[in-house]
Amino acid sequence: MNTFLIKNATLVNEGAQTQADVLIRNGRIEKIAPTIDIRATRTIDAEGLTLLPGMIDDQVHFREPGLTHKADIASESRAAVAGGTTTFMEMPNVNPPTVTLEALEAKHARAAEVSWANYSFYLGATNDNIEEIKRLDPKQACGVKIFMGSSTGNMLVDRDEALRQVFTHSPVLIATHCEDTPMIQAREAEYRQRYGDDVPFSAHPEIRCREACYKSSSHAVALAKETGAQLHILHITTAEELNLFEPGPVTGKQITSEACTHHLWFCGDEDYDAKGSLIKCNPAIKSCADRDAIRQAVIDGRIDVIATDHAPHTLEEKAQPYFKAPAGLPQVQRSLQALLDLYHQGVFPLELIVEKTSHAVAERFQIRDRGYIREGYWADLVLVDLNRPETDTRDKALYKCGWSPWEGHTFKSTIVGTLVNGELKYWEGAFSDFTPGKRLEFNR
Missing domain, CATH: 2.30.40.10 (Urease, subunit C, domain 1)
Structure with missing residues (x-):
């Protein structure tokens, strides 16, 4: 043996x-x-x-299939293992998008061949795939992902009746990206009129504004309370949104939230001038005050999980002007080290980092026999x-x-x-x- x-x-x-x-x-x-x-x-x-227990990252974009010039399951899972991440849950906005059970199983089959780490995948929601969601076996996917405000092809679910159907019928936890698209589009038009194509990257948190985040997040919470759905809101970025969540341990909660490493580290007041497009992400990195409020929410339990939203793009893509430079940044190789730096800075104790990156993720997603150092x-x-x-x-x-x-x-x-x-x-x-x-x- x-x-x-x-x-x-x-x-x-x-x-x-x-x-x-x-x-x-x-x-x-x-x-x-x-x-x-x-x-x-x-x-x-x-x-x-x-x-430590290996990090379980509940939100990554490994870009396979269809976008493999940026990343693939093999390359990114290998980087994740080097960074102390042993398990990942990967998002459906690939090409073709993971919005059918057939596509979901194809990704699992591919990971079984090439993934260095343990894996699961989200089934993506659209305005018209509710029958696929109803057919989903709860053991088949980590969750159903809804883009409630991010233009990702046909994956933007922007019809209230479609949203209500998903919240009512999903057999698994629903994970949401929450931003209000009409508000963002109005801001984009305003800034394009002001700057043309030469919008400074420091304007990103004003375009992907806090009001758009709160409007969408509060709508998701209201739908969950109305329907009884299990809701997990991803990558919280504003102090206002934190009031939507209850403090305390993750166990027994119906509505939970996630913070990402980059939103706990960077802040718009200080970092856009130096980093520019390299830290352009959706939802946007906001102010230092927002970052500090999110850190405190990790401590008091309003934030239940820490993840990465690992979302790689090539440097050539990132070198483009504001409206063309894609949103997202790679993190899985360094995310745990970044959190350990916050331990050294006195922000989080080690025990809390372990809770938010391993224990609570396993509990929230009901993962079997992982997330703890247990016999x-x-x-x-x-x-x-x-x-x-x-x-x-x-x-x-x-x-x-x-x-x-x-x-x-x-x-x-x-x-x-x-x-x-x-x-x-x-x-x-x-x-x-x-x-x-x-x-x-x-x-x-």
Whole structure:
């Protein structure tokens, strides 16, 4: 039998830090104890290292099929593993979009061939695919994604009756992108009249404005309360929206919310002048006051989950003027390091980072046997050196797009190793031979 022993690690798990050994057998955690003395197939002395559950990212865009000049499942999942992310949930706005059960299963089949990490995929909602949504097996997808305000082909659900149908009949959690498109279009026209095509990127949070975010988010919350739907609002960016959510643990909530790493890190008051299109994303990065309010909401539980919204584009695409430069930035290789920097800055304790990136995601999406360091669970684990600095440089970028919004920044912590299903996929900058991750199973 294949056994793996991690000795002398500092475990951060379920609200506590403990010194322990962890024995893994055939991919699952068999034993956690102060000392385990057996002869294992492989033993790692983790003295001085911190052991965390692998990050579960509930929102990524890996661009396959159809947009693979930007990214693909293989390249981005490999980068994610190097960054300590062991599981991802991928979005449906690809080409063709994932709006049928056939397309959903095709993506799962592709991931089974090429994904370094564990995976699940969202079924996308449209104005007219309610029958596909009704046919969805709750164990078949992590959720149903609704774009309530983002122009992504035919995936913008902007008819009230279509929205109500999805909220009424979805057999799984509904994840929403909330911005009001007519308000944004009016702002775009106003700024185009003022600047022509040379709109400064600092105007992005004024065009994708806070009012558009709140109008759409509050509408989604109202629909969920009316229909009883399980609702998860993605990438919250404004202080006002936080009032829509209740503080406290994720368990038992009907309506939950997510914050993304870049919205916890960057702020429009300081960063657009230096970063420009590289931090253009939808919804937009807002003010430092909004960023700080979102950080506080993570602490008090109004924000339940931290994810990335990893959304790569090529540098050539990003170099275009405002209206042509696409929105989104790559993050999965650096997201955990960025959050660990916030720990070093005193923003979040380690236990809270683990809760929001692993425990709460597993609870909210009802993921089976993942998200915790527990006996019997799959060994999705990351070893970090909290006190080994690493500078993010372009030559280290593992994304197909080849760049990072953190280039030049020196992180205070380093990802040393990542285990996926008990296999050491990444260690000290090198990858093992490829083996695929597993499709997520759900307690539904």
